[in-house]
Amino acid sequence: MSRVEVLDTSALLSWSVDALEGGFVVEGQRAEINRIAPERILSIEAARLNWISPSNNSLKEATELAMVTGDLVGLSKTDLSILALALEKNGRVHTDDYRLQNLCSAAGLEWSSVETTGISQIWSWEVRCPGCGNVEEARKETAPAGENVGNCKNCGAGLRVSRKR
Numbered sequence: 001m002s003r004v005e006v007l008d009t010s011a012l013l014s015w016s017v018d019a020l021e022g023g024f025v026v027e028g029q030r031a032e033i034n035r036i037a038p039e040r041i042l043s044i045e046a047a048r049l050n051w052i053s054p055s056n057n058s059l060k061e062a063t064e065l066a067m068v069t070g071d072l073v074g075l076s077k078t079d080l081s082i083l084a085l086a087l088e089k090n091g092r093v094h095t096d097d098y099r100l101q102n103l104c105s106a107a108g109l110e111w112s113s114v115e116t117t118g119i120s121q122i123w124s125w126e127v128r129c130p131g132c133g134n135v136e137e138a139r140k141e142t143a144p145a146g147e148n149v150g151n152c153k154n155c156g157a158g159l160r161v162s163r164k165r
């Protein structure tokens with residue numbers, strides 16, 4: 001690999017050890033692999049990957065970008081670190097996560113799909129109340145997709161993360 005190739009967890013799980021060689025990954029992915037596919041950890045340790053912890057500055061940059069695009073809610077902490085690493089190294093991100101792809105596009109970073117074909121346009125996400133239609137500001141904390149993101153300040157209904165209309 002001639003440039004910095006940042007690999008998300010789906011790449012770590014589906015690529016051969018040879019293909020992983022020299023790739024850049026974040027420390028948080030080790031725990032993710034141990035949880036999702038512990039049988040895979042030995043192959044991953046055998047590949048000469050660059051395990052990086054992104055700096056606080058690039059994490060801050062990634063968080064701010066995700067707040068602007070509305071991708072922060074639903075983005076995992078690991079994905080946020082992957083974005084921070086890509087920003088720090090000006091790397092190309094290999095991911096099937098639409099939010100991460102969207103963020104790379106917004107940041108002017110290259111990305112490639114691991115398995116699926118990628119999105120063709122930039123998506124924006126928002127936290128919307130299904131009851132009264134109130135749209136909340138992007139949150140600071142991250143939450144997995146589909147998880148409860150709190151209740152509407154106006155009517156108390158459960159808020160949903162949805163694609164911006």
Ligand SMILES: [Zn+2]
Nearest residue numbers: 129132152155
């Ligand atoms: Zn409401």
